[in-house]
Each structure stands twice: as C-alpha cells, then as structure tokens.
Amino acid sequence: MSLKGKVGTEIEIKSPPEKYYNIFKGQAYHVPNAAPDHIQGVDVHEGDWETHGSVKIWKYTLEGKSGLVFKEKVEYDDANRSATLIGVDGDIMQEYKTFKATYQVVPKGTGSLAKLNIEYEKLREDVPAPDKYITLMVNITKGIDEHITKA
Template identity: 25%
Template sequence: MAKIHKLEEKVELNCPAEKIFEMLRAKQSDIPEICSDKVPSIKVHQGDWLSVGSTRKWDLNIGEKSTYIIDRIDAIDEENMKITRSVIEGEIMTHYKSLVGYVQAIPKGNDNKSCIFIGSLEYEKINEDAPEPKEFLNFGIGVIKELGHSLNSVVN
C-alpha cells in the first residue's frame, strides 16, 4: 500500500489574504516580475491561467540550480482561499510517484492587513531512499514571503 507523506509550513504575511490568494490564483504571470531571481518565467502550458485542469510551466532557480516543473490546477476553493496543484513533470518527479501542493491564505485579525499562509506538500516517494521535498517547500515559502512583502508595499 502506498505511503503518503506530508510536509507543511505556516508563515505570517503582512498583506491581505485576498491579495496573496489572487496573486496565486489569477495573477501568476506577475510572479516573475516580483521574484525574477527565483522564478524567471511562468507560462501557460495547456489551458489558461484560471481553469481547473490547466497546466503551467514554471522555470525555477532553487539555490544554485536551474530547473522547471509543470503543474496542474486540481482545485480552487474561493471561499477558503485554497488552491490545490499537482506537479506532473520536472526533475523533482524523479523522486516521487505523486507530489501535490496545497496553498491557503487565512485572514488574521479584523483589519485584514495580514494573514497566515499555509503551504503543504503531500507526496509518495518512488522508494524509501528518496529525499523529502523540504528544499522544494522551503523554496516555495521563500517565494511567498517575497510576494507578501511586495503586496504589502503596494497596499501601504
């Protein structure tokens, strides 16, 4: 039977939950402008930017390494500001049978000037020697922090 593993990270961002959710849902094409050192480009691979089932190719600089992933939008929960995506291609998939990412923005406080961002990965290793995708999750959280800082500058 397959063993599904999970990693999760929570960070507080000084930007409205709606802004970070909108960036990750509908304005992904703006991410390379904000984080060009980490994400040089994102392009629609199949479909569009918004529809469940659509795929995008992300060029990434993780540490000193350039790589890419292709991910698919599996679900968008507007009410809970949560997005589910599966990585379906890329070098990282040499270690995993499946790799599903979840992102969620939760408003903090009554003034909605900050939020809690939750990023998590559920994955099945190809074999027990495969590494946990901690570096990939930490990279994603680093991008989110940069986006949150940029969105905070725009809001204030």
C-alpha cells in the same frame, strides 16, 4: 519506511488574504517579478491563468540550481482561498510519484496566515522528504507578500 507523506509550515504575511490568493487564482504571471531569485518564468500550457484544471509550466531555481522545470495542473478552492499545484511532469517528478503543493491563506489580524503544504509519494525510499520545496514555497510567499505590500 513509508513512501507517502506530508510536510508543511505556516508563515504570517502582511498581505490581505484576497490579494495573496488572487496572485495564484489569476495572476501567477506576477510571481517571477515577485520572487525572481526563485522563479524565472511561468507559462500557461493548457487553459488559462485562472481556470481550475489549467496546466502551467514553472521555471525555477532550487538550492542554487537553476533551469529546473515544474509542470503542474492547478486546483482552486475559492471558499478556502487555496491553490493546489499538482505535479504532472518536470524535475520534481524524477523523485516523486505524486507531488501536490498547496498554498492556502487565511485572515489573521491585519494580514494573513499562509499555510504551505506538500503531499507526496516518493519513487524510492532513498528520496528525502521535500523539505527543500517547502523552503522554496516560503521564499516565494515572502516575495509575493513584499510585492503586494509595496504596490
């Protein structure tokens, strides 16, 4: 059984791709307002809101468990409207040696297609694939989409 893997999904959203990507690129502080049931806070630990390589600390709820923390270093790909959050510390890192969550958005019709992926390496064979984190990413994306389209 392989410890490395990749999981992902795609969902259609109403938001224009630039507005969705810009939330991750420089306005991540809006995510707790857009998805308060899932994200309770995000703070810059190193760098700033929009610089490649900045480090942020997210406080989140997963499957009813609140008070979880994810410390990530962000990589931006402006050409592909993609933000990759690379886990460096936090609750996730108790189960995964590597954890890279990517939010990418591409134009589709009058809205966009959000492509959500996680590349990971488990610490042990008994650790499940991070499907619950893909569900979290979907819920965050839906919240961001609603936040953008009602604004």
